[in-house]
Amino acid sequence: xxxxxxxxxxxxxxxxxxxxxxxxxRTTGGRVDEVRLDxxxxxxxxxxxxxxxxxxxxxxxxxxxxxICPVAYQMSACQAIEDACxxxxxxxxxxLRRLLYCGEWISSxxxxxxxxxxxxxxxxxxxxxxxxxxxxxxxxxxxxxxAGNRIMDLVGGRAIHPVNVRVGGFYRVPAPEELRGLTGxxxxxxxxxxxxxxxxxxxxxxxxxxxxxxxxxxEDDGYPLDRGTPHVSTGIDFPVSEFGDHVVEHQVPHSxxxxxxxxxxxxLVGPLARYSLNSDRLSLIAREAAAAVGLGTVCRNPFKSxxxxxxxxxxxxxxxxxIIDSYERPEVPxxxxxxxxxxxxxxxxAPRGLLYHRYDLGADGRVLAxxxxxxxAQNQTAIEDDVTRVVRAHQHLDDHALQSLCEQTIRNHDPxxxxxxxxxxxxxxxx
Amino acid sequence: xxxxxxxxxxSCDGCQLTLLDCEDELxxxxxxxxxxxxxxxxxxxxxxxxxxxxxxGSVTTPEEAERIRWIREQSAMLVVVGACATSGGVQALRNxxxxxxxxxxxxxxxxxxxxxxxxxxISAHVAVDHELRGCPIDRGQLLxxxxxxxxxxxxxxxxxxxCTDCKRRGLTCVMVSRGTPCLGPVTHAGCGALxxxxxxxxxxxxxxxxxxxAPALVPLLKRTGMSDDELExxxxxxxxxxxxx
Numbered sequence: 001x002x003x004x005x006x007x008x009x010x011x012x013x014x015x016x017x018x019x020x021x022x023x024x025x026r027t028t029g030g031r032v033d034e035v036r037l038d039x040x041x042x043x044x045x046x047x048x049x050x051x052x053x054x055x056x057x058x059x060x061x062x063x064x065x066x067x068i069c070p071v072a073y074q075m076s077a078c079q080a081i082e083d084a085c086x087x088x089x090x091x092x093x094x095x096l097r098r099l100l101y102c103g104e105w106i107s108s109x110x111x112x113x114x115x116x117x118x119x120x121x122x123x124x125x126x127x128x129x130x131x132x133x134x135x136x137x138x139x140x141x142x143x144x145x146x147a148g149n150r151i152m153d154l155v156g157g158r159a160i161h162p163v164n165v166r167v168g169g170f171y172r173v174p175a176p177e178e179l180r181g182l183t184g185x186x187x188x189x190x191x192x193x194x195x196x197x198x199x200x201x202x203x204x205x206x207x208x209x210x211x212x213x214x215x216x217x218x219e220d221d222g223y224p225l226d227r228g229t230p231h232v233s234t235g236i237d238f239p240v241s242e243f244g245d246h247v248v249e250h251q252v253p254h255s256x257x258x259x260x261x262x263x264x265x266x267x268l269v270g271p272l273a274r275y276s277l278n279s280d281r282l283s284l285i286a287r288e289a290a291a292a293v294g295l296g297t298v299c300r301n302p303f304k305s306x307x308x309x310x311x312x313x314x315x316x317x318x319x320x321x322x323i324i325d326s327y328e329r330p331e332v333p334x335x336x337x338x339x340x341x342x343x344x345x346x347x348x349x350a351p352r353g354l355l356y357h358r359y360d361l362g363a364d365g366r367v368l369a370x371x372x373x374x375x376x377a378q379n380q381t382a383i384e385d386d387v388t389r390v391v392r393a394h395q396h397l398d399d400h401a402l403q404s405l406c407e408q409t410i411r412n413h414d415p416x417x418x419x420x421x422x423x424x425x426x427x428x429x430x431x
Numbered sequence: 432x433x434x435x436x437x438x439x440x441x442s443c444d445g446c447q448l449t450l451l452d453c454e455d456e457l458x459x460x461x462x463x464x465x466x467x468x469x470x471x472x473x474x475x476x477x478x479x480x481x482x483x484x485x486x487x488g489s490v491t492t493p494e495e496a497e498r499i500r501w502i503r504e505q506s507a508m509l510v511v512v513g514a515c516a517t518s519g520g521v522q523a524l525r526n527x528x529x530x531x532x533x534x535x536x537x538x539x540x541x542x543x544x545x546x547x548x549x550x551x552x553i554s555a556h557v558a559v560d561h562e563l564r565g566c567p568i569d570r571g572q573l574l575x576x577x578x579x580x581x582x583x584x585x586x587x588x589x590x591x592x593x594c595t596d597c598k599r600r601g602l603t604c605v606m607v608s609r610g611t612p613c614l615g616p617v618t619h620a621g622c623g624a625l626x627x628x629x630x631x632x633x634x635x636x637x638x639x640x641x642x643x644x645a646p647a648l649v650p651l652l653k654r655t656g657m658s659d660d661e662l663e664x665x666x667x668x669x670x671x672x673x674x675x676x
Contacts, residue, residue, distance in 0.1 A: 015474030067445020128475030
């Protein structure tokens with residue numbers, strides 16, 4: 001086997017990811033010297049300008065960190081602020097939040113599976129080219145995405161940056177008959193989701209088995225979405241309030257980007273972690289779908305995250321139908337929340353993985369400090385590690401093929417660079 | 432086929448996602464145009480010139496200030512979309528603060544952060560042909576502007592207030608009937624009065640309408656119980672850099 005002495009791969013602008021990033025790979029002989037995922041998305045300083053804002057504002061303001069997963073930001077922000085104020089939202093209000101979150105999962109996952117990730121497996125440059133070859137399939141993906149957006153439009157008042165979410169609950173809660181109007185669409189979507197799982201399970205998956213620790217929420221009554229306790233594949237649990245003690249950002253010599261570590265180890269959040277730690281919590285049809293496509297109870301091949309996402313779409317639709325079925329309109333659209341001095345923590349499962357918020361509030365309800373740790377920031381070390389493994393195992397490929405495979409490896413994690421930019425350090429070589 | 436390019440500046444991606452959220456229209460539209468650049472959707476990127484460029488985001492770095500001039504030169508039509516592109520967006524809150532302090536709050540090594548002291552709209556740098564307001568933009572308005580440009584007509588984009596949307600929808604005024612503070616009377620139309628439809632007052636995410644009469648609205652907002660502090664916050668959020676008075 002021959003290796004070219006020195007190779008440098010450079011992807012200046014990563015495509016089919018949310019936000020702006022670049023990849024830099026350097027090898028000498030058979031050795032991978034450097035793999036760097038550069039974030040050149042300009043910083044937006046959210047944590048800074050949240051200081052001094054009113055405690056009711058972070059759900060609307062932090063939603064603007066990411067147009068792809070605004071509900072995740074709203075849910076983690078609400079939970080953290082309610083925690084600081086000693087309030088816990090339960091019952092039908094919680095169920096409605098979960099329903100809204102299902103909408104975001106369906107929409108975000110369908111976008112990633114069909115338009116961003118599947119083209120990699122099928123050899124198309126994008127979803128538009130895929131549609132030219134197989135229009136019916138892409139139309140199925142768009143139908144799914146639309147079903148998710150319909151939930152967000154109805155419960156959230158708008159699919160991107162929903163207007164109906166507030167600390168304590170909602171501004172207006174829908175009548176049961178309004179929600180039942182979604183049932184027909186969702187039942188059809190369930191068939192589309194099952195067909196999706198079958199479709200993606202037929203793709204060819206490069207071998208990769210990652211040893212990273214997995215971190216996801218876990219809870220007693222279902223697959224984790226809107227709340228839960230952080231759980232690690234090593235067997236440890238810790239309360240959300242101790243998140244900052246376990247997940248620590250640090251600087252590494254070869255890069256100016258901040259990397260996160262979990263108890264000083266490389267770790268992964270997102271669909272693989274969520275599924276591997278919670279496959280026993282899936283609903284009936286989703287569990288059957290996972291079994292039918294041969295997923296097993298644990299999945300450590302990031303290339304198969306597309307299959308996990310498809311199963312999670314099935315779950316989110318099933319869960320949405322179940323919430324709608326047992327929905328009764330709450331007597332009030334939100335519980336009263338009075339500010340008090342203190343600190344609150346919130347963690348929910350964004351489509352891309354665990355999203356943590358912390359707020360320090362003053363007695364007058366002003367935000368004194370905010371800390372937001374998005375999933376892609378947590379995954380950056382693991383993503384670079386995956387790329388290193390892939391480059392090492394595929395040295396025989398020519399530059400073009402290897403570069404494509406590296407990009408696919410990054411897309412496995414559906415990175416949301418817009419999210420991570422305000423958090424990660426910022427570096428760029430040249431212009 | 433006419434060529435379309437979609438460009439991202441400093442933003443959350445939500446406005447370009449709005450184009451992908453046109454689920455029923457996306458593939459028919461793709462039959463009518465040639466997508467020459469749209470990084471969120473495709474790695475295939477072609478050199479200019481472009482018939483229509485759609486720009487999301489605000490200018491917050493020296494590199495972005497350069498790039499928008501190049502895009503303007505390459506584009507017959509420049510359509511800027513969303514609160515970031517039309518007013519500087521939520522990140523324009525830095526315009527009222529000390530950016531050095533902002534850097535040190537968020538970043539451990541602030542010297543690596545190359546950001547301008549201000550977040551400015553695209554129109555502060557180059558001439559723009561059409562602006563779509565909103566945080567995020569409205570799906571229907573986006574389709575209107577694209578179909579109008581493809582047909583060679585002027586897009587129909589009313590510059591009145593949210594109140595006109597609200598009345599057309601037959602909603603009861605939240606401020607009059609419930610005493611809920613609402614920026615609808617001074618906020619640019621286009622969303623379809625989403626907030627009043629969920630019993631919430633408008634919070635101004637479409638920015639100011641043409642010739643807003645904020646001085647007349649402020650006493651009404653105070654009557655609903657808003658403090659001076661709250662008034663300042665509500666105008667200084669997603670379109671903080673825009674002219675509200």
